[in-house]
Amino acid sequence: MEVIAQSAASGLLLGLILALSAAGLALIWGVMDIVNFAHGDFLMLGMFVTFFAWSLLGLDPLVALPGVIITLALVGVVVYFAVIRPVLRGSVLAQIFATFGLGILLRGLAQFFFTPEFRQVGTTSVSGSVAVGPVYLGKPELVAATGAVVVSVLLFGLLNRTTVGTALRATAEDRVAAELMGIDTTRMFALAWAIGTGCVGAAAGLLAIYFPVFPDVGAVFGLLGFVTVALGGFGSIAGAMLAGVLIGVMTSVAGVVIDPAYKFAVAYALYLVVLVLRPRGLLGRG
Amino acid sequence: MAERLRSLRPRRVAGPAFALAIAIAYPFVFSSPVAVNIGVLVLLFALLGTAWNLLGGYAGQISFGHAVFFGTGAYASTLLLTKLGITPWVGMFAGAALAALVAVVAGLPTFRLAGHYFAIATIVVAEIARTVVRNTDAIGGARGLFLPILPTAAINYEFHETRMPYYFIALALLMSSLVVTVLVERRRVGYYLLAIREDATAARSVGVRVLRYKLAAAALSAALTALGGTFYAQYVLFIDADSVFPLSLSILIALVAILGGAGRTYGPLLGACLLIPLAEITRIQLGGTGRGTDLVIYGALIVLISVAQPGGLVALVDRLRRRLRAA
Numbered sequence: 097m098e099v100i101a102q103s104a105a106s107g108l109l110l111g112l113i114l115a116l117s118a119a120g121l122a123l124i125w126g127v128m129d130i131v132n133f134a135h136g137d138f139l140m141l142g143m144f145v146t147f148f149a150w151s152l153l154g155l156d157p158l159v160a161l162p163g164v165i166i167t168l169a170l171v172g173v174v175v176y177f178a179v180i181r182p183v184l185r186g187s188v189l190a191q192i193f194a195t196f197g198l199g200i201l202l203r204g205l206a207q208f209f210f211t212p213e214f215r216q217v218g219t220t221s222v223s224g225s226v227a228v229g230p231v232y233l234g235k236p237e238l239v240a241a242t243g244a245v246v247v248s249v250l251l252f253g254l255l256n257r258t259t260v261g262t263a264l265r266a267t268a269e270d271r272v273a274a275e276l277m278g279i280d281t282t283r284m285f286a287l288a289w290a291i292g293t294g295c296v297g298a299a300a301g302l303l304a305i306y307f308p309v310f311p312d313v314g315a316v317f318g319l320l321g322f323v324t325v326a327l328g329g330f331g332s333i334a335g336a337m338l339a340g341v342l343i344g345v346m347t348s349v350a351g352v353v354i355d356p357a358y359k360f361a362v363a364y365a366l367y368l369v370v371l372v373l374r375p376r377g378l379l380g381r382g
Numbered sequence: 383m384a385e386r387l388r389s390l391r392p393r394r395v396a397g398p399a400f401a402l403a404i405a406i407a408y409p410f411v412f413s414s415p416v417a418v419n420i421g422v423l424v425l426l427f428a429l430l431g432t433a434w435n436l437l438g439g440y441a442g443q444i445s446f447g448h449a450v451f452f453g454t455g456a457y458a459s460t461l462l463l464t465k466l467g468i469t470p471w472v473g474m475f476a477g478a479a480l481a482a483l484v485a486v487v488a489g490l491p492t493f494r495l496a497g498h499y500f501a502i503a504t505i506v507v508a509e510i511a512r513t514v515v516r517n518t519d520a521i522g523g524a525r526g527l528f529l530p531i532l533p534t535a536a537i538n539y540e541f542h543e544t545r546m547p548y549y550f551i552a553l554a555l556l557m558s559s560l561v562v563t564v565l566v567e568r569r570r571v572g573y574y575l576l577a578i579r580e581d582a583t584a585a586r587s588v589g590v591r592v593l594r595y596k597l598a599a600a601a602l603s604a605a606l607t608a609l610g611g612t613f614y615a616q617y618v619l620f621i622d623a624d625s626v627f628p629l630s631l632s633i634l635i636a637l638v639a640i641l642g643g644a645g646r647t648y649g650p651l652l653g654a655c656l657l658i659p660l661a662e663i664t665r666i667q668l669g670g671t672g673r674g675t676d677l678v679i680y681g682a683l684i685v686l687i688s689v690a691q692p693g694g695l696v697a698l699v700d701r702l703r704r705r706l707r708a709a
Contacts (some may be wrong), residue, residue: 179685193637197688198681201685208677319506368503369509372494
């Protein structure tokens with residue numbers, strides 16, 4: 097029982113980060129109906145930026161976090177104009193493959209420049225663990241999860257309490273109507289990419305506090321990201337976050353209760369079951 | 383009858399006949415083991431891409447999980463051989479039938495999903511299958527399966543002295559998949575599939591039984607892919623979950639078809655002719671460094687093509703041909 101509580105707690109902490117990164121994916125998916133199949137590789141990129149900020153500049157991951165977010169947001173805007181905009185009018189196939197190819201390219205570049213070895217941010221401002229009842233929580237994990245909650249709240253504020261956020265949501269709701277209201281949708285798309293990849297950057301920076309960095313790190317997180325967003329429901333950022341936490345806890349508990357080898361298979365199976373029973377996802381509209 | 387005669391006009395047969403002549407001559411002209419190996423892989427992936435094309439290109443159901451069918455074919459024929467001593471020539475049809483069944487069982491729930499949801503569902507199904515195969519010790523588990531080394535003989539589907547027989551078996555498999563494609567294309571079912579791709583709701587409203595034809599396309603596509611899986615097992619003589627069920631294989635299969643031109647008869651063949659030698663040569667030249675240079679080239683190429691030529695290589699060939707005719 098204690099083992100299950102322990103794994104549920106650490107799953108929850110990882111799930112909060114997963115939720116933040118999935119929110120970024122859901123934003124892009126919702127605003128312009130494009131799935132960024134390079135999602136996991138953006139996460140990898142953010143983790144490398146965090147790692148090198150620590151190893152080359154001596155910056156603590158928490159100090160470097162705003163810089164990582166801004167870097168990834170800029171990468172997102174560049175990718176939008178260089179790759180996504182040209183394929184917007186193309187077929188769904190072209191769109192899927194443009195981002196898929198981008199992911200492979202990013203992974204290849206990371207391997208080329210950084211080699212496939214594992215790296216770990218060493219000394220950080222937090223270490224050790226605290227006991228909550230029978231459960232021990234690592235301080236780095238706690239700090240990272242808290243950071244994810246803070247950024248998530250900021251994201252919600254941005255989307256729901258500001259004019260820009262309203263314009264973004266309007267674009268997601270109905271592209272043509274938004275244009276008729278005078279919203280520049282090209283700018284909104286670029287902004288969605290900036291905020292979306294910025295969220296991924298935040299998740300990456302927080303994850304890198306305690307998770308090793310290597311070129312393939314995005315593979316599993318990317319796939320979990322798609323599953324999370326689809327599970328949460330198309331266009332629903334709250335749904336993506338709920339699903340992120342759910343998947344974090346479920347995979348972690350399944351790893352203990354069933355078999356570590358099956359922990360991700362359980363999340364994938366959950367995706368299939370939910371979509372068959374409720375094709376619009378947990379909190380999806382429509 | 384007139385329709386049939388027209389389809390045999392010299393102009394329509396000349397291109398494929400010429401391509402076939404080149405394919406037959408290739409291993410005699412380039413007879414080094416490396417060159418024949420590349421030829422075999424091109425034909426194998428042309429077969430897999432052509433099979434994918436039936437579901438992904440014509441019916442428009444984008445699958446990133448075709449490794450499931452490939453792996454099913456490889457494991458079914460190999461297990462029948464090692465456990466029951468049944469020749470792979472029979473085993474390959476058992477594998478094809480099993481893969482078709484898997485396609486129908488997996489398709490029943492997932493074909494209700496549209497677009498991205500379907501694509502992600504196919505990835506998820508394939509990853510679950512890979513996890514299960516990898517962790518089931520009764521079928522080799524993480525250690526995989528070695529095929530018994532039998533004397534070179536056509537009946538054993540094993541040839542040790544030269545790779546030439548494998549080359550011609552792959553060519554025969556590819557040609558049968560192309561014949562299937564042409565037959566589907568020219569029959570009513572081909573038009574139904576196109577209608578489903580363009581607008582499933584409209585297709586349903588004029589009486590096309592959408593689910594039934596999606597399932598038929600998936601079963602056919604899966605069966606042809608499984609034949610490729612058996613071929614791979616006999617060619618390499620070792621299989622494990624990570625070599626016949628991985629996501630990267632599923633993506634390569636789809637890529638070959640899309641790069642060449644999805645929904646076009648010879649698109650996947652064209653895609654395989656470009657992509658496979660490129661991947662093999664960069665891997666041989668640069669892959670040994672372990673630095674992923676081949677991945678960089680591969681990824682950059684995909685981005686470039688999807689941005690600059692979304693219709694695939696076939697669209698490029700079409701344009702060149704029109705320009706030549708106009709000149």
